[in-house]
Amino acid sequence: MGDTIKLLAIDLGASSGRVMLGIYDGDRLQMEEIHRFDNTPVQINGHLYWDILRLFHEMKQGVQKAFRQHGELTSLSVDTWGVDYGFIDKKGMMLYSPHHYRDRRMEAHRLKLEALLSPAEQFRMTGNQPSMINTVYQLFSDLQDDDSLIETADTILMMPDLFHYLFSGIKAAESTIWSTSGLMDAVTGELSSEVFSRLGIPSRLFPHQVHAGTVIGSILPIIQEELSVGPMKVIAGASHDTASAVASIPYTRKDEAAFISCGTWSLVGMETPEPVISEKSYEYGFTNERCFGNSNRLLKNTTGLWILQELQRNWAKAGEQLSQSEMVELAKTINGAPAIIDPNDQLFSTPGEMVQRIKEYCERTGQQTPNAKAEIIRVILESLALSYCRTIDEMEEITGKTISIIHMVGGGIQNELLCQLTADATGREVIAGPVEASGIGNIIVQLAALGKLEASEGKEFVARSFTFKTYQPSLVKNSKK
Structure with a gap:
């Protein structure tokens, strides 16, 4: 020491x-x-x-x-x-x-x-x-x-x-x-x-x-x-917050790994040696950004817990205060979502009456309309997990790589149901942690700049310092709705 x-x-x-x-x-x-x-x-x-x-x-x-x-x-x-x-x-x-x-x-x-x-x-x-x-x-x-x-x-x-x-x-x-x-x-x-x-x-x-x-x-x-x-x-340091968050990920099999930096918004991506600039990556909406160490982050900005947070605000206005953990417990009381939405649809991109918008989307797409709070919350969480799955499948297509493991970081991983649903939807192992990814990555890069750590040692150092939780997928991968 x-x-x-x-x-x-x-x-x-x-x-x-x-x-x-x-x-x-x-x-x-x-x-x-x-x-x-x-x-x-x-x-x-x-x-x-x-x-x-x-x-x-x-x-x-x-x-x-x-x-x-x-x-x-x-x-x-x-x-x-x-x-x-x-x-x-x-x-x-x-x-x-x-x-x-x-x-x-x-x-x-x-x-x-x-x-x-x-x-x-x-x-x-x-x-x-x-x-x-x-x-x-x-x-x-x-x-x-x-x-x-x-x-x-x-x-x-x-x-x-x-x-x-x-x-x-x-x-x-x-x-x-x-x-x-x-x-x-x-x-x-x-x-x-x-x-x-x-x-x-x-x-x-x-x-x-x-x-x-x-x-x-x-x-x-x-x-x-x-x-x-x-x-x-x-x-x-890695001055973009996602670059800092990615610098904190202790990859176990980096060549097979994707990451999800999960919060109000989610950044779903993977590290690649070079930018991926192709018609498919453009068509699918991916972007390329730099990492600490000058590798590339291929990623897509998708909706995260924004819709759930808007629901929380809407219900609070109506006089019912529900914490994030209480919302998750409600979602656990039912076995599956009655419908699936596209959380990246423009309908959900601005503040407003999210319950009504979710019902409107389900009616428009010919699906069962969720009514109970537990159903509405479950619709959102399963839809987010399936959205992550689609993005990861698209990354496999445009990079030609097989992704077998997902590292989830950021405050959103405190929603353990979302982590498990992500594992189930994707059929891939999910390793959750660290929660304070941007702050930890920020410190890791400073330590490297000061000569206290080699850049290559940062991931192992994070693995020693913090706890992680692994989620295994169910035996049957959810169909992509």
């Missing part, structure tokens, strides 16, 4: 953030939540923005709490969702708060962008599935709406890069977060000169690129003084 060191993983999601402490003793890792805070966007004049100053304040409070409670801290790293970014001016200040990816300014410019660079070309060049939320659509729209940005902006920083800059004063473009942008060449891993040329985006706005696991600087002295903390290294 070596010296104990303490590191901070700042894991910022689209609805909340948390500061996690990792304690590494040379043999195992312990994780502790230090500070949790809401992440609520702000609407101004019909546009939606992230409250960046409040978020940075909350991060600093977490750093200060960790130092007071645990003493000397070695480093920190921030991971977030993809696609969003902020502008820095020539004086080093933010021009304005970053837009939220659900802001609607891109709608006015989508057709013009796609006339210059078609969706199929975007996929071929960048490996990213085209979407209006992608950085390329957002940035093109910003420059169309305000061409003075080309002169007033000095640098564009993706969200985790922006927070690293606020902590350290150093501008850098970490590769896993930029791989979500629709601006990176899928083959070279560099920003795509062809995309920039076609769309008239100046490449000088982008800082130098670094790989996941790069020490980029230290916390600014003025922040140390403000928080009464000691010096800490700032590390550009």
